[in-house]
Amino acid sequence: MKKRASIGQSIVEFALILPGMLMLVMGVLEIGRLFYIKVALQNAAREGAYYLSYYPDDISGMKSAVMGEAYSAGVDLAPDSDILWSHCCTPGDYVEVEVKQDDVSLLIFGFLTGEVDLSSKARMMVQ
16 A cells, blocks of 8 residues: 555646646647648648649639638638739749738747748749
8 A cells, every 4th residue: 555645746746747748738739730720821822823823814713722722721811911923924934822821829829929920832834
């Protein structure tokens, strides 16, 4: 049978380790969420570059494709400020689409670091 002091020691050790372990787990969840948003932005940028590579004159269609891809992943974008393109509309040249999400708030550690800006670019050749 365990001594009473041994049980108390275990409770104290658990109380000392628990906050650090919780911070570690919450940090991993936060990094995973930011990584998910980054992948969603990359997929949306790739979709926009793909669309412009085949339909170089349809900018509104490209914006719709990017917005649809981002929305399906749960990311909200502003079509006028979060979607940028360059080198557009010359066959044989590359079109570049950048999708950005400014001020992504951290759910758990926001009080420490504030907000994070994420962006992704994709380039494809215009057909």
